[in-house]
Amino acid sequence: MKPASPFRELQKGGGRVRVTFDGRTFDLREGGNLAAELLAAGIRSFRKTPVSGAERGPFCMMGACFDCLVVIDGVTRQACMCEVSAGLVIDRPGAEGEGDA
C-alpha cells in the first residue's frame, strides 16, 4: 500500500522496478527522478544533519542544496540527480556506517 503523499505523479503507468530505501521496499517508476519518485512514495526525510540531527529532504531538485543526499549502493549521491533503476539499495547517510555526509 502506497503511503499518503502530497506529491502526485504527472505520468501514470510505465514500468516499475523494486528498490529499497532505509530497509523498506518500494516499486518506483523506472527511469524516473529518484528524489521525485521517493517523495511521491511518501518519503519526506532523506537524511539528518550531522550536528543537530534535523531532518532534511529534497529542496531545490537541481543539484544545488545537497539536502537530498542518500547512499546508493555504498556511494553518497544527490537523489535529485539520479534515475531510478532496478535493484537500487538506498540508505540514509550515516546509516550504513560510513559517517554522516
Ligand code: FES
Ligand atoms: S534537492 Fe537540492 S541537491 Fe537534490
